[in-house]
Amino acid sequence: MGRYTMRAYTLTDKFKSIFARRGRSIVLAYDHGIEHGPTDFLDNPDSAEPEYILKIARDAGFDGVVFQRGVAEKYYDGSVPLILKLNGKTSLYNGAPVSAPNCTVEEAVSLGASAVGFTIYAGSDYEWKQVEYLAQIKRDAVKFDMPLVVWSYPRGGKVDAKYNGNEHHPEVVAYAARIALELGADAMKIKYTGDPKTFAWAVRVAGKVPVLMSGGPKTKTDEEFLRQVEEVISVGALGVAVGRNVWQRKNAVEFGKLLGQMVYEGKKVAEILEPAVNSSP
Numbered sequence: 001m002g003r004y005t006m007r008a009y010t011l012t013d014k015f016k017s018i019f020a021r022r023g024r025s026i027v028l029a030y031d032h033g034i035e036h037g038p039t040d041f042l043d044n045p046d047s048a049e050p051e052y053i054l055k056i057a058r059d060a061g062f063d064g065v066v067f068q069r070g071v072a073e074k075y076y077d078g079s080v081p082l083i084l085k086l087n088g089k090t091s092l093y094n095g096a097p098v099s100a101p102n103c104t105v106e107e108a109v110s111l112g113a114s115a116v117g118f119t120i121y122a123g124s125d126y127e128w129k130q131v132e133y134l135a136q137i138k139r140d141a142v143k144f145d146m147p148l149v150v151w152s153y154p155r156g157g158k159v160d161a162k163y164n165g166n167e168h169h170p171e172v173v174a175y176a177a178r179i180a181l182e183l184g185a186d187a188m189k190i191k192y193t194g195d196p197k198t199f200a201w202a203v204r205v206a207g208k209v210p211v212l213m214s215g216g217p218k219t220k221t222d223e224e225f226l227r228q229v230e231e232v233i234s235v236g237a238l239g240v241a242v243g244r245n246v247w248q249r250k251n252a253v254e255f256g257k258l259l260g261q262m263v264y265e266g267k268k269v270a271e272i273l274e275p276a277v278n279s280s281p
């Protein structure tokens with residue numbers, strides 16, 4: 001028997017024990033300063049401050065936060081478990097999608113992380129390079145006993161040629177899920193397909209690897225996003241790893257608490273929005 005198959009307690013179990021203590025998981029993603037730039041903070045200017053993000057995470061009861069190394073180094077206070085994102089690219093870059101590591105697993109451990117995160121863009125001209133990066137991260141993650149969360153975002157290549165660039169196409173998302181399983185993810189973050197039936201397919205082919213739905217741009221209404229959450233939970237997602245849909249809202253803490261009621265307590269959108277509707281003038 002190989003080393004991996006002998007593990008009674010896997011890194012997926014470890015991920016769940018830290019980031020899904022109540023059976024499911026809500027993680028607050030905050031790596032947008034590099035991925036999209038400070039324009040993401042304009043809707044809610046307080047969101048430019050990492051301390052504000054930590055406060056939302058604490059006050060709303062999130063299971064974890066996602067930071068890049070620089071933010072972790074200057075702001076992380078240990079109050080919420082940390083997923084340290086080991087790579088990132090800027091939106092100023094215009095070439096074939098690729099995201100190079102800027103931090104090692106060992107450095108993530110010393111920054112206080114409880115898991116590491118890594119993005120790959122399958123389909124890109126640099127797919128091969130990213131698979132190599134991920135393989136090395138995986139080796140180190142096993143060595144340092146750190147769960148590895150894969151942001152699996154197929155992009156470029158046939159996503160453009162065959163699916164018209166639609167990263168939410170059910171076949172693309174299911175493929176994303178399977179790639180994360182095949183490459184050794186302990187948890188994964190994938191985009192929503194837009195309906196529970198097709199997302200169920202992605203969850204199924206993810207196998208034993210828990211699935212977190214990626215939030216996406218802030219929806220026009222609270223209800224629109226909450227419905228997506230309800231749908232992915234109904235088909236077996238472990239939870240959500242969401243950024244803009246929480247901290248771009250001025251009522252971020254209240255909204256985070258609503259997410260908690262849905263994800264941890266299994267409440268439905270109708271149940272949690274009805275009192276607010278009834279109480280409005």
Ligand code: FBP
Pocket residue numbers: 029030031032035036066151153189214215216217241242243244245
């Ligand atoms: P959101 O919930 O705001 O979409 O964040 C999820 C996330 O994966 C972030 O971690 C990351 O910064 C961003 O989306 C990248 O999204 P994209 O590459 O699609 O712009």
